[in-house]
Amino acid sequence: MSLEIQQKQTTSPEDLEQAEKFKTEANEYFKKQDYNRAIDLYTKAIEKNPNSSVYYANRSFAYLKTECFGYALADASKAVELDKSYVKGFYRRAAANMSLGKWKEALKDFEYVTKMRPNDKDAKLKYNECNKIVKKIAFEKAISVDDKKKNIADTINLDAMTIENEYTGPELEDGKVTLKFMKELMELYKNEGKLHRKFAYKILIDIKAYFMAQPSLVDVPIGDDDKFTVCGDVHGQFYDLMNIFELNGLPSEKNPYLFNGDFVDRGSFSVECIFTLFGFKLLYPNHFFMSRGNHESATMNQMYGFDGEVKSKYSAQMAELFTEVYNWLPLAHCLNKRVLVMHGGLFSRDDVTLDEIRKIDRNRQPPEEGPMCELLWSDPQPQNGRAPSKRGVGCQFGPDVTENFLKLNKLDYIIRSHEVKNDGYEVAHNGKCITVFSAPNYCDTMGNKGAFITLNGRDMIPKYTTYEAVPHPNVKAMAYASSFLSLMC
Template sequence: MTTETQNVPVSSEDIQIAEHFKSEANEYFKKQDFNSAIDLYSKAIEKNPNVAIYYANRSFAYLKTECFGIALTDANKCIELDKSYVKGYYRRAAAHMSLGKFKEALKDYEYVAKVRPNDKDAKMKYSECNKIVKKIAFEKAIAVDDKKNIADSINLDAMTIENEYTGPELKDGKVTLEFMKDLMELYKNQGKLHRKYAYKILLDIKSFFMDQPSLVEIPIGDDDKFTVCGDIHGQFYDLLNIFELNGLPSESNPYLFNGDFVDRGSFSVECIFTLFGFKLLYPNHFFMSRGNHESATMNQMYGFDGEVKFKYTAQMAELFTEVYNWLPLAHCLNQKVLVMHGGLFSKDDVTLDEIKKIDRNRQPPEEGPMCELLWSDPQPQPGRAPSKRGVGCQFGPDVTTKFLELNKLDYIIRSHEVKNEGYEVAHDGKCITVFSAPNYCDTMGNKGAFINLRGKDMKPKFTTYEAVPHPNMKPMVYADLFL
């Protein structure tokens, strides 16, 4: 039984109603309907704001919907109400972990391990978090400014192709359409591309992206079709379904994939090599933007790092980090539509020219334009608010309008958020979200969507689709279970 700090007078009737809302919310949580659970926990809190467990439970639901910033606020409130409620510290530690704040998480795990010395889970979490903090400190201590690139240390000539390998082969070191078709067929049947070809694709794509600006301009002819896709998140079979519905990429069927190609879904390696292959095949008709999941911390937490190490090597996982650092941050279509993964900025005067000049060859910073391009979200109310994710900002319709007027644009397209229909049109049609991973994480039940545009009017046309079956491999299989 927890002790509660009674701050607000509450009637016995409201106490009962609040308990009823909590019980209902718990049922929705069990069914993984986290948004309904959040609404009901919020109602419980409205009726009785003095109960720590309501905030702890809502914090957990917010963690599940990747709203790490609000999850942290709720965990803090829970601890403020009841300093002896251990789950509050667990929730706060999880929120800190999700935000990559490992030292802060360690303090909470240390506290839990002290007050519950016989709790094996608490001990394990403290120990694992401690290892991460020490590893980061060690890496920082030995880091040097002129750290050698992984790309420079790879010797392709030393990699032999075994006689028993029957998968696709690069022709004179180049990707061909035949190679891409064979590769997708290989992946469909759960085969693996030879490491020599995998490394070659990564080295070539890195060289290509290094020559690109942070903002890429894309012209679209009047009668030409152009397709924008949102998050894929390692859902390879749904990626194949997009190509089935909308045609394979080609010079007459160009695509832009708007970040978050990997993590969560357990076919991330297959997704990224398919996308990189098409980029090399059609460099001027296939485009890729960086998402917030094209980063080392996210990849370590949500599975991509583990998947690459399982299917290839730790060295390749590091090479991916190098490649992701060079991905463009935004694309401007026909000088009318700006496409970025996250959203707009915490200040009003950001220009396209400024975006073009961002020094992007690094891990995403915790603030500033690069961070916001990858992390921000729209909100319905005017103005700005702190991000529910704890990174980036939330921006209202007035912010969008000002940005578009300043940069002489019609509207923006962004991704980054699951939408039930696969897309959402907000801010009077000026802010469009597209999300292309249907039934996200095999649990959300959402549709996926992509956008078709024609150069002459740039009007978005939406195609939605359901998830397709995939081999029995659960999401997050390669994620660090602790993280």
């Protein structure tokens, strides 16, 4: 406490005034959804006056918007530490904990606020909603322990599903995906139609069986003269996915693709994206590849919209089946034994080998630490060494970490996704760590370009194609997201 008093005494009136100016400017950038600029300015305000809980809470909110959940949590905790009566600080900390799937920690903050302000209806509402979720998760956990061996896929009776006369959409041929089916499916989706549930379930059952037979690290050979395309996050932006195929050609045996995780969530056409991608995987199993992202998980899907979208368009049973399927998605791909592709990044240990990745037991929800977690969650940083993750999960790794990993595993470079980039891609770590992000104007707000990478088997030199967002029907991003997220705004 004496340190706080000391700081307050040394903060001059000029600094206090300058800090307020930075905060006001930051708020304007926040309103324009330029969150990175807002963060810079809130930081300047904090440097001038480190005693304001408001500055930390505001920066926490901006960090939440940029998915830096770890930083958001630290700032919200600082806001609470500075002023235990500042309700917004507790709300921000609860939001950060919820974004990390830490519902019990969030509930503690709401409980504290309701005790502090027993007549605050808004606080009571948030407490009740959060309490419901905690109880629901505990109930589902108890059921899953009792029913561990039961697979949703085994309970689906396709024969009992009748196709109504009025259904005019595409149909599988002898239970198989064909190119004709895929073309009709994409047209159906462009016109906001829905695939019949019988065919949707059949695709999910078949794709699960396929992925179950795959290793956690898939080796992908590419012929010398063959082109290969790597795409990053598409996040439920179906019309932008269609634009990728428009620009680069439909997937085929002559035009192979790898989609590097985060196929769903946030964008409100996630169902259309995932069935299109799974359909192409079944059609061209040896020329179309999919890596798991951090959003192919139950917690993320419940928060950011996919779970709600599947329940709205199909059923709760199908949402559970998707969780089963996602648990079997491969974690990484090695192209021509020269390039490793994963969604997140590298590791908190120096000795991780390709063979260790290959043997990861991946049939589960992502753990909070270890190689599987880091493959899905980690991010590069410009300075050498490692640091705690800005997201609160995984780690941040520097150019030396990348160099050592490549040397140990005799690789040229890595490709990862996971982060919005203004140009849709970024080359870091002396050209050895490439980020590709394929969802332009992410969440209908970020204004970024999307990108994909093409390379050939002979030289494996990456080439970048960037593109702007295309129009989509008037369904906003996050339309199916947890109602709790809107409560936190």
